[in-house]
Amino acid sequence: MLVDELVKKVSEISKDTQYWFVRTNDGEYFQYFVDGNYIGIGWNPITMEDLQTKSEFEVKAKIAIIENVNTGTTEGKRKVSDVYNKIVRFKDLRKGDIVIIPSRGSSRFAFGEVADAYVYIENNDKDCPFYKRRKINWITVENTHRLDPMFYQVKNSRHTISNVDAYANYIDNVIRYLYIKDDNAHFILDFLSHDGVNIDSLIDLLTGIKDLMSELNVKFQLGEDIGQSEIRLNLQSPGSVEIKLPSGKTLILLAATLAISACGADEVNIEDKAELEVLVQENPDSLQKIHNAFDSMQADHTKINSF
Structure with missing residues (x-):
């Protein structure tokens, strides 16, 4: 069945996924991390064997020696605990977790997925001195000015590795344009225009989408219940529109229909698409409204057409 085929093509993000912001030594190692498909952390004398066989007290004692701090002081204890927690957090990253790393000046962010469940060691790399590493499948590298303003808060963390679960929705919307999470479908439309959003174009976009979703649902x-759809607008320039619908099969059909209407059925990787082609032919007014709005707001067609 067409609907089942389309749902299987959509990425599902686990509700247990965690999100991490990992520093790159002020961007020094950003490109090495991206090109090498990894992230790394320092404190090389603290080995994986230490973490696996020694007590927390013993590992912290070794850190105190390496960092040359006095653990008899409150400040010394805090510094040692901070280092220990960073290393353990790095070790405990789970396969499927999402990491973000900043370039120099945080002008770009790379978004990637932890590729496996363990730390590996690389001690013969002249470019990056960090031995302890995690394999990463990079998903995208984005210019910061194109991202939601919330990402300026993400980059304010000065820790080597910090949890950014609070920004999960914003991160999900960067790494996937169509996905399922917590039994909701999400469809993200990015707009590249640097000008203000024309109100008529925005109204045409939203009414066209609502009308087409209603037709697909029937x-x-x-x-x-199409009335349960939620819209989140980021009307910065550039900006985005996020549409969210419980279950969301209608929303997935919408994404496929827009792809077919934009670039033609032959360019869309769907086996059973005859019904969608008919629907495109039967709804010229709604689709024209949507595509006119896309043109006015300079929609990112690379995502829309990539179903």
Whole structure:
């Protein structure tokens, strides 16, 4: 069935996924991390064997020697605990977690997924001195000025590695334009215009999408409550529109329909698309509204067409 085929093509993000911001020594190692598909952390004398076989007290004592701090003081204890927690946090990253790293000056962010469940050691690399590493599958590198302003708060963390779960939704919307999470479908439309958003274009976009979703819901007998759809607008320039719908089969069909109407059925990787082609032909007004708005707001067609 067409709907089942489309749902299987959509990425699902686990609700247990955690999100991490990892420093790159003021951007010095950013490109090495990206090109080498890894992230790394310092304190090389603290080995994986130390972490696996020694007590927390013993590892902290070794850190105190390496850092040359006096653990008899409050400040010394805090510094040792900070280093210990960073190393353990790095070790405990889970496969599937998402990491973000900043370039020099945080002008760019790289977003990637932890590729496996363990630390590996590389001690023969002239470019980056960090022995302890994690394999990363990089998803995208984005210019910071194109991201939601919330990311300026993400980069304010000065820790080597810090949890940024509070920004999960914003991060998800960067790494996926169409995804399922917590039994909700999310569809992200990015707009590249640096000018203000024309109100008529925005209204046409939203009404066109609502009308087309209603038609899809009826035609495919999905029984979804389109009125439960939520819209989140980031009307910065550039900006985005996020559409969210419980279950969301209608929203997934919408994404596929927009792809077919934008670039033609032959360019879309869907086996059973005859019904969608008919629907495109039957709804010229709604689709024209949407595509006119896309043109006015300079929609990022690379994502829309990539279904």
